[in-house]
Amino acid sequence: MTADFLNIDGLRKSFGGIHALQGVSFSLGAAGIKCIVGPNGCGKSTLFNVLTGVLAPDSGTATLEGNRISGLNAHRVSRLGVGRKFQVPGVLSDLTVMEHMEIALAARATGGKVWKTLNWRGNRAESLAMLADAGLAEYADKIASQLPHGIKQRLEILMLVARGMKLLLLDEPTAGMTATETQATIDLIRRINQTTGAAILVIEHDMTFVRNLACPLIVMMRGEVLREGTYDEVRADPQVRSAYLGDRHA
Numbered sequence: 525m526t527a528d529f530l531n532i533d534g535l536r537k538s539f540g541g542i543h544a545l546q547g548v549s550f551s552l553g554a555a556g557i558k559c560i561v562g563p564n565g566c567g568k569s570t571l572f573n574v575l576t577g578v579l580a581p582d583s584g585t586a587t588l589e590g591n592r593i594s595g596l597n598a599h600r601v602s603r604l605g606v607g608r609k610f611q612v613p614g615v616l617s618d619l620t621v622m623e624h625m626e627i628a629l630a631a632r633a634t635g636g637k638v639w640k641t642l643n644w645r646g647n648r649a650e651s652l653a654m655l656a657d658a659g660l661a662e663y664a665d666k667i668a669s670q671l672p673h674g675i676k677q678r679l680e681i682l683m684l685v686a687r688g689m690k691l692l693l694l695d696e697p698t699a700g701m702t703a704t705e706t707q708a709t710i711d712l713i714r715r716i717n718q719t720t721g722a723a724i725l726v727i728e729h730d731m732t733f734v735r736n737l738a739c740p741l742i743v744m745m746r747g748e749v750l751r752e753g754t755y756d757e758v759r760a761d762p763q764v765r766s767a768y769l770g771d772r773h774a
């Protein structure tokens with residue numbers, strides 16, 4: 525594992541008088557996983573927006589494998605291998621699970637060029653293999669609108685892998701899931717990380733998810749990194765407990 529797969533150095537972003545990011549710095553090694561936690565409004569989404577080219581920072585940099593990604597437009601950041609999954613499912617209602625996978629594989633094969641993607645014949649065998657590996661083979665021919673919430677979310681995560689993304693940014697991937705779906709998502713994230721080597725940053729509020737994913741945590745507070753550490757270290761930190769966790773998680 526190298527320490528400099530993703531380097532975030534002094535990112536700042538303000539909206540008028542609201543200082544959403546006030547010098548955020550941390551790094552993620554190749555094939556690393558970290559969870560970002562923190563109260564509403566602490567800057568988590570703004571950080572993801574900067575890392576995906578939706579917003580340019582006021583100052584500071586983010587680099588992926590030594591290439592600056594902060595300040596590039598979203599298309600260029602995506603071409604460098606940064607993929608994002610939003611909190612709500614973004615599947616296409618009328619397409620089957622298989623068709624979703626084929627589109628994602630086509631996007632990888634064509635470098636994301638839509639006109640080529642539309643003419644690309646999908647790779648059914650590779651799609652099926654990926655679905656089987658993720659435990660989703662039984663849904664291959666189901667229409668997305670008929671899928672349970674948790675399956676839609678896992679399909680979208682798998683599509684990021686099919687697109688060949690090197691860094692997955694997952695924004696509350698288990699929101700609205702049952703405990704069983706949440707555990708299946710944890711298993712999928714771990715399996716993706718181990719088998720593809722994709723690095724993963726996850727924003728989550730669900731501390732049971734965070735504990736079970738068992739990865740290093742970054743606690744954000746008012747646009748800054750308040751603490752980095754393991755679940756147990758963070759949970760025991762008096763500052764984190766008083767500012768975010770409260771005594772429920774003691």
Ligand SMILES: Nc1ncnc2c1ncn2[C@@H]1O[C@H](COP(=O)(O)OP(=O)(O)OP(=O)(O)O)[C@@H](O)[C@H]1O
Pocket residue numbers: 539542543544562563564565566567568569570571
């Ligand atoms: N486009 C914007 N214009 C103005 N203010 C914004 C904008 N985007 C975010 N903010 C503000 O920046 C601060 C950080 O917001 P952000 O959405 O990054 O927090 P968050 O940690 O993701 O919160 P949540 O957990 O509720 O999603 C908040 O005060 C928010 O209101």
